[in-house]
Amino acid sequence: MFRLIQLRAQHGEPRIGIDPDGYGSEHAALARYRETPAAYFGIGRFDAEGRLAEIIMDTVCSPTAYCPRTAVVVHAETFQRLCDTCSFGLEVLTLPELALHLGVVVRMAPVLAPSGRHAAPDEAYSASNRIAREFATHVDDPVWRMELCAELSRTPSAVNGLLIGVGALSHREVLDHYPALCALGTQLPGVVHEDLVRATRRPLSPAGVTALRLGM
Template sequence: MFRLIQLQAQHGVPRIGVDADGYGSERAALARYRETPSEFFGIGRFDPTGRLSEIIMDTVCGPAGGECPQPAVVVHAETFQRLCDNCSFGLDALTLPELALRLGVVVRMAPVLARSGRHAAPEEGCSASNRIAREFASHVEDPGWRTELCAELARTPGAVTGLLIGVGALSHRDVLDLYPALCALGTQLPAGVHADLLRATTRPQSPAGVTGLRLGL
């Protein structure tokens, strides 16, 4: 069962509010959520006992209807506002794994929502980003997969969001275990992506900075 949820801070403590209406699928819940995104944080998946088992966070950065075209990858540590890498610069932000620890429940990104007009993202970029994020931890040790990943990043620059999410979701133990493969990937990245992540290492708390450092840049 899926329900729309609100996430607010009360005296520094996160409070999750749950909408009464239930939906049988994630797709149906997301469709309803995107009709009134300003009212909710995302989607909650509940197990048969009614316990919240997963939070699905939308990818729109900032307030609903905002002008930022970049997908959200973190949340503000106090307000839980969704933010992209650029908008979170200089702010106290939480990555998805950090938010999950704070809430005590798994948090993941919803499928990327393509915007209309000049900010519209190609459908293939959205699917590539989602696939990279989903496959990263289990495939990064495969040299062939890394080569395909870099080719995808060269073809579809927007897919770098999947790289940020995939690397950011690794635990500290995962990073230690996968570090040789992560460093190998760092040397293979397309020049533009490599340069952007290298610059981002001066902001080590940002998602791009975390990614750059974990890739040995």
């Protein structure tokens, strides 16, 4: 289930507002969102139990600024989407930083190519997908873990793939892979490790679950 969501700061902390109307597909929710983009932050995907599992952020820079460029970050206080130009000199959060701040996976919405089809995903999105897809079958491989950490150093936004991959493990798989998971937890790049440690204060969030499963 998909719903439109708002993201605002309240006393310095992010607060997520959820529109009551539900949509059966991401495409339908995005179509509704793009009718009034200034009113919402993006789309929320909810799991079968009604919990927010993922936030899908639109690719267009803040609609209030009438900027057509592609958003790459959000303002650290207002959470407005911003492109490289509009964000110059401002305090901002990258998508991985926002995801860890909220405790929910955040990704960009698909970009429509001129033909109307979805454009090819960028490098970060591809890396995130690959990490999520390979995680369960490769986490025991120390070479793969080293490559994963190198990828996270090069492409920090690929941390979404880590959150998805770890979160998708069953309880049995967590037990089976626990030594490798703990080893990975000690190998992660410093910034990612620090953000995940902070996320343990929200143990039921995707980032908090990831941190605990990595032995933090």
